[in-house]
Amino acid sequence: MADTQPPSSLRILSLNCWGLKYLAKLRNERLTEIGNQIAAADPPPDIVGLQECWTQQDYNAIRERTQHLLPYGKFYYSGIFGGGLVILSRWPIEESSMMRYPLNGRPAAFYRGDWFVGKGVACARIRMGPTRRDIAEVFCTHLHAPYETEPFDSYLCHRTAQAWEIAKLMRGAAERGHLVIGLGDFNMVPLSLAHRIIETHSPVRDVWRMLHPNSSVGAAKDKVEKLRGLPMPSAEFNLTTNGATCDSALNSWRWNEAHKKRLAKGENVAIKPSVPDPNAKRLDYIFFSSGSHYSAAAGESTAEWTLKDANVGMTMRHPTLYCSLSDHFSVEATLTRSTSEPSSAVDNGPWALPETYLPIEIYDEILATVSAYVARERNQRRLRMGHFGFQFIVTIGCLIAIWWSPHNYVSFILMFISSLGLSIGVLEGLMGGLFVGSELRALREFEWEIRNTKARAIANRDKASAYDTS
Template sequence: MSMGVSLRMLTLNCWGVPLVTSDKTVRFKFIAEELSKGEYDVIALQEVIYTSDYTLLCDHLSLTHPFHHYFHSGIKSGVCIFSNCPIIESAIFYYSLNSSPYKLNQLDWYARRMLGLVKIKHKGFIINIFTTHVCAIYTPLHYEKSDVLFSHRLAQCYEISNIIRQVGTSANVNVLMGDFNSEPFSLAKKVLMANAGLKDVWDERPNADDGSGETCECDTNCYTGLVHRVYEQFPKGMRIDYIMYNTNSGYKVQCTDARLALRKIPHSGLNPSDHEAVSATLEIQHCHDAQSPSPSNDLPSLLDNVEEKFLLAYNEVQHKRFQSAYLAALLGLLLFVIQLTSIMDIIYAKFVMSAFLVLVIWICLWDVCVQRVFEANSFMGLLENVRIRKMYSGKF
């Protein structure tokens, strides 16, 4: 076994979303100054939306982290990586399911959620750094049935695990960081780890007495409670931001430290974000006897649960498609009646009503013929993928 090298990492959702963020200028200045101290080799950031914020980060980190990559996707993905070692490749993997364009109050579809990858060369080791921001939760946790994006979030995490399984062999070590909007006990988090053979640094850290690691709605965060709480049943908050890793044959990785970082902005009482940053240090070594991770014993049962959820989601999509077709037919009949009768004698009012009905009918038909077809086919593809995976779940 050869001497190892350390890889120091940090991930943070910076809360840079337009209109809803607070104290952005002060917070981003602090984040940039702290990260420029050079304590981390690789930094993954989410919700860096404004070009000016990304430029600020690039300027401050130009000496310590001269290699950086912004994953351009949708209107703005907000996802970027900074590294102190060369980035030799990059790629984007788009999710087959990602909210809906109708949900104007939710930015997931417009940000076009994706999994970003940069391959770095760190002190002789080739490392894949994956990062993402999985679609958000908009309803309190105990209202799971009303969480319309639950199946999309599950699909995204399942697709991440498949991508890491298929692409991960191109490097010595794989690291996955980001905001997953999924609890440690969630099906999405469990199948992600089991299917890709990932380890969570928080579970592997030797400093386990440092707390339970809540990163969202933390009770010590000054921004908790400014908007509706998703995790109101958990007063201390919830851990939804993660750093995970796995290795390939011939390499051994050990987590030597994992903790929350960038907790407070001095002399202000503010936090750098509404999320907490997670940092970790991995010790990487050549080890001829080391083997690739074995499949989790829980994987078959997890895949059964995933298949059930995808099938329920597929049926729900088909039901919504029927509802849209039924509504389009009713509105078409109403439009026909308005045109042939004198129910509305005022020409202007009749024109406005007719135009409105035509617009709604067009949206319904788009939903029936395009949007729901895309969604249903995506779930069908995922179902077939899960069924194939179940047949060979004992192998990677």
């Protein structure tokens, strides 16, 4: 049963489980143990967000082990193969929805899979007590994976648009006066464009940078980190200070082949926490915004929640297989309720948030990225439609050639070529005519929003300048 009293503290956990069906090694054993470790966590979590939990079987295994601790849960369905998102809670989930991102990869990149899983935001409205003040809105997501480094990542436009969409959702929740929790694998490094969009266009803050404002903004081997002139961090330093959740030297799935072979033989390989760790970076986040309410008695707003601590967790190994439980570590945080004012004394009306903006040149950068991607996709559409037309002509030619075919095997080859070519051409035509058209329309919507926000930012800047000179 859920607790009936509103909580005075809130423990949050987010983990990418690496549960790719058929592809992730030792999937069943690892995700079962993830359930065991969530159930044994101290302090116990109150809200858990999971990513890459793709199958109902794995979800059920985790639920079975955490049911006593987190009696409420939701497995989110999306796309062709599922979104891989899960939210578990100590309290009832009043409302739930799965919002798919309008820009979400390309079906032609079937070997990457982002489009096929229908990536989006799992939204849950969780009631922790009897009043409107006791509501948390949780947003669990997994943004499009980067396949090249920024700014050369061909999917940068998609991830930027996805960050914009989740920022809008979290801002709306904050304007309702609720506690907002955004968590997941954002596939971005701190202070990247997507990171700045989220923290600027919604009131949420990255809990790790709240506690560690000078923590790394990438892997130690990256140019952006080398320019800071800091010494090579150890694996332990990356965990405790930089908040690295991915590519850690302590994660068995990132080891070299020699270590992996020893592990495969059943050896419990020990890695010293002091080893240099040039590849580790932070891709997993918890963002939060305290519910703001207006007190008629005090005549001022009050912040409901404050951040107490944050840490990287789930670093333990499987007890018998000795492998890490996932290729990511978890990020965890504790929030405490800072006000002792009774709920009845608070007017839970709408709360207007101040407008905040990125520098104008950043909006220009986003628009330039969109423009370049639109040009690329229009060219792709022409090529794909041209390929369809070419294959159609080849098919007609092969069918005509069969009339003069001297042998049956030649006829068979011509029929095979025509059928295969037409099939490929039809797929190309569908992607060029349907998918790319849909993507271009989504890009137009995103472009309009950026231009509209840029105009407001310019007006706000001009107004501030006029005020300063008056």
